[in-house]
Amino acid sequence: xxxxxxxxxxxxxxxxxxxxxxxxxxxxxxxxxxxxxxxxxxxxxxxxxxxxxxxxxxxxxxxxxxxxxxxxxxxxxxxxxxxxxxxxxxxxxxxxxxxxxxxxxxxxxxxxxxxxxxxxxxxxxxxxxxxxxxxxxxxxxxxxxxxxxxxxxxxxxxxxxxxxxxxxxxxxxxxxxxxxxxxxxxxxxxxxxxxxxxxxxxxxxxxxxxxxxxxxxxxxxxxxxxxxxxxxxxxxxxxxxxxxxxxxxxxxxxxxxxxxxxxxxxxxxxxxxxxxxxxxxxxxxxxxxxxxxxxxxxxxxxxxxxxxxxxxxxxxxxxxxxxxxxxxxxxxxxxxxxxxxxxxxxxxxxxxxxxxxx
Amino acid sequence: xxxxxxxxxxxxxxxxxxxxxxxxxxxxxxxxxxxxxxxxxxxxxxxxxxxxxxxxxxxxxxxxxxxxxxxxxxxxxxxxxxxxxxxxxxxxxxxxxxxxxxxxxxxxxxxxxxxxxxxxxxxxxxxxxxxxxxxxxxxxxxxxxxxxxxxxxxxxxxxxxxxxxxxxxxxxxxxxxxxxxxxxxxxxxxxxxxxxxxxxxxxxxxxxxxxxxxxxxxxxxxxxxxxxxxxxxxxxxxxxxxxxxxxxxxxxxxxxxxxxxxxxxxxxxxxxxxxxxxxxxxxxxxxxxxxxxxxxxxxxxxxxxxxxxxxxxxxxxxxxxxxxxxxxxxxxxxxxxxxxxxxxxxxxxxxxxxxxxx
Numbered sequence: 001x002x003x004x005x006x007x008x009x010x011x012x013x014x015x016x017x018x019x020x021x022x023x024x025x026x027x028x029x030x031x032x033x034x035x036x037x038x039x040x041x042x043x044x045x046x047x048x049x050x051x052x053x054x055x056x057x058x059x060x061x062x063x064x065x066x067x068x069x070x071x072x073x074x075x076x077x078x079x080x081x082x083x084x085x086x087x088x089x090x091x092x093x094x095x096x097x098x099x100x101x102x103x104x105x106x107x108x109x110x111x112x113x114x115x116x117x118x119x120x121x122x123x124x125x126x127x128x129x130x131x132x133x134x135x136x137x138x139x140x141x142x143x144x145x146x147x148x149x150x151x152x153x154x155x156x157x158x159x160x161x162x163x164x165x166x167x168x169x170x171x172x173x174x175x176x177x178x179x180x181x182x183x184x185x186x187x188x189x190x191x192x193x194x195x196x197x198x199x200x201x202x203x204x205x206x207x208x209x210x211x212x213x214x215x216x217x218x219x220x221x222x223x224x225x226x227x228x229x230x231x232x233x234x235x236x237x238x239x240x241x242x243x244x245x246x247x248x249x250x251x252x253x254x255x256x257x258x259x260x261x262x263x264x265x266x267x268x269x270x271x272x273x274x275x276x277x278x279x280x281x282x283x284x285x286x287x288x289x290x291x292x293x294x295x296x297x298x299x300x301x302x303x304x305x306x307x308x309x310x311x312x313x314x315x316x317x318x319x320x321x322x323x324x325x326x327x328x329x330x331x332x333x334x335x336x337x338x339x340x341x342x343x344x345x346x347x348x349x350x351x352x353x354x355x356x357x358x
Numbered sequence: 359x360x361x362x363x364x365x366x367x368x369x370x371x372x373x374x375x376x377x378x379x380x381x382x383x384x385x386x387x388x389x390x391x392x393x394x395x396x397x398x399x400x401x402x403x404x405x406x407x408x409x410x411x412x413x414x415x416x417x418x419x420x421x422x423x424x425x426x427x428x429x430x431x432x433x434x435x436x437x438x439x440x441x442x443x444x445x446x447x448x449x450x451x452x453x454x455x456x457x458x459x460x461x462x463x464x465x466x467x468x469x470x471x472x473x474x475x476x477x478x479x480x481x482x483x484x485x486x487x488x489x490x491x492x493x494x495x496x497x498x499x500x501x502x503x504x505x506x507x508x509x510x511x512x513x514x515x516x517x518x519x520x521x522x523x524x525x526x527x528x529x530x531x532x533x534x535x536x537x538x539x540x541x542x543x544x545x546x547x548x549x550x551x552x553x554x555x556x557x558x559x560x561x562x563x564x565x566x567x568x569x570x571x572x573x574x575x576x577x578x579x580x581x582x583x584x585x586x587x588x589x590x591x592x593x594x595x596x597x598x599x600x601x602x603x604x605x606x607x608x609x610x611x612x613x614x615x616x617x618x619x620x621x622x623x624x625x626x627x628x629x630x631x632x633x634x635x636x637x638x639x640x641x642x643x644x645x646x647x648x649x650x651x652x653x654x655x656x657x658x659x660x661x662x663x664x665x666x667x668x669x670x671x672x673x674x675x676x677x678x679x680x681x682x683x684x685x686x687x688x689x690x691x692x693x694x695x696x697x698x699x700x701x702x703x704x705x706x707x708x709x710x711x712x713x714x715x716x
Binding site: 007111139256300 | 365421444445500673
């Protein structure tokens with residue numbers, strides 16, 4: 001089947017670009033002795049997680065227990081759930097999962113570690129904890145101060161083995177020497193405070209695509225968890241973490257109306273792209289066929305192209321491709337992705353972890 | 359099962375509020391002799407479409423052929439697809455659907471009508487067209503000018519019976535006497551120009567929740583297509599189209615971290631709420647337990663509550679409810695909705711048309 005035969009909107013992946021992205025990250029990690037544990041939130045497809053394993057990844061990262069279940073069912077047996085898993089339903093499922101895969105869970109409070117241990121019962125011995133420390137996101141993570149080692153000791157008392165530390169540098173949206181330096185300093189402080197607890201620090205899990213290729217400059221980091229690198233997107237190009245040539249995923253849409261002057265409406269709106277906002281820009285993405293066109297705004301089923309001054313004037317019925325602002329949230333709007341090479345659809349993947357919110 | 363026993367995040371509907379919303383719209387339409395054709399994009403649940411039929415609706419509206427298929431499979435047999443359906447895949451499916459339900463399709467160009475007729479073949483005789491006219495959205499619809507009647511005549515030549523006109527007043531975000539008056543004037547002009555074509559005008563389909571209860575003031579309108587009214591949301595309260603008491607759908611979330619000062623992180627982010635922006639406000643919704651708390655921002659799995667100055671300080675593990683900015687895009691993130699009365703989960707609905715993008 002050819003790309004142009006797909007029903008629209010259709011999310012499709014340029015296989016050559018994706019394979020290059022996977023290979024580049026795998027090589028980087030090998031070169032610097034870093035463990036690679038890709039976050040599957042970007043693709044949500046077990047087959048693609050396996051390709052990441054083939055590139056040298058040691059395991060995967062997910063945010064939700066239900067995502068981990070999907071991946072474990074496909075044989076992926078080393079999973080970090082990088083989220084403070086909380087609630088009876090989730091703990092029951094997690095206890096089931098713990099027998100089938102090596103599972104680590106992030107925590108950032110004594111209350112959570114205690115509740116998790118109680119919720120897991122016997123299964124608490126079968127998993128590991130990584131304690132999250134806040135290196136600047138202001139989201140989750142214990143503060144880096146003199147209270148850290150005491151809190152770590154209390155977390156360890158819950159009875160779940162503590163394996164190391166997790167940080168989230170993904171909040172950094174300006175990749176420059178200074179921000180990397182500041183991040184490194186915070187990690188160093190965190191490691192110093194952590195070591196006072198006497199707990200195992202066999203893992204310092206960092207990562208995220210924006211800073212991924214700077215990870216060898218970050219003291220103490222042993223593994224990284226980038227997700228977006230497999231596809232990349234407009235926002236990561238805009239912050240300097242990728243180039244347009246690195247963007248593997250596009251959404252093919254059809255122009256369905258040109259009735260309004262200087263405009264064209266495509267059949268991809270927020271239900272095909274998500275409502276994710278642009279960083280350092282406006283609109284919902286970049287039109288491959290003519291980047292001068294502004295992908296101005298969306299309703300659920302309507303994408304508004306502003307053609308003014310672009311010289312581009314598609315006919316109704318014509319197809320176009322748009323690189324989304326945020327590829328992870330875009331993928332979550334689709335039930336299938338299409339792997340394309342030279343215009344031919346070589347593979348169709350079920351987005352098996354689509355909508356797994358638990 | 360009690361509401362608090364649901365796994366989080368969980369989308370739940372206050373049945374008393376929803377039933378009042380359904381009844382109010384049904385009564386309004388009966389009183390004013392307007393046909394009610396609710397847009398199912400808000401709930402995507404056949405059982406709820408049936409409740410709307412029970413309140414007097416004559417049929418339903420969808421945006422996509424695949425949504426119409428889901429509804430037709432549940433016995434809903436009078437469907438307006440309010441969208442210029444374009445593409446071989448969709449036309450084939452539409453031809454199948456035309457034998458099972460009364461189907462009308464929106465069009466806004468000669469090119470589309472010709473392509474649709476060719477794509478449908480024999481089935482073209484089994485459906486109807488409504489021609490969309492632009493009353494101010496700047497999205498789709500033919501312009502209201504002297505070219506209209508000629509274009510209508512050319513659209514009719516495609517061979518699909520034309521039944522009337524469709525307008526989209528949903529772009530109006532300031533509900534006041536002036537905007538309603540301007541809308542009414544535009545509809546009058548459109549009707550005048552339309553009538554010059556001599557084509558049937560048995561339907562003038564208007565609607566959308568914001569202006570729904572003003573529809574009797576709009577000259578010529580015979581039916582309305584509101585969707586959001588069944589649940590309502592923050593944005594519709596903010597534009598004056600509903601009150602907080604009319605908001606039936608909330609997302610129950612759990613606080614999973616309070617490690618960052620003056621903040622709390624809940625386990626609902628853009629994967630539970632969509633990224634839909636607030637109108638006339640910021641943030642991602644309204645916290646039911648304490649509206650003074652700012653629902654500040656989201657990542658995919660993290661909702662950031664800013665507790666500063668609110669007096670609210672939830673413990674980790676506690677549950678809260680958030681009314682979303684945009685309920686239609688929120689529902690599309692969920693595979694099930696829970697119908698709740700007096701804290702008891704009375705019904706669980708499969709969001710059968712979730713993610714139907716074709």
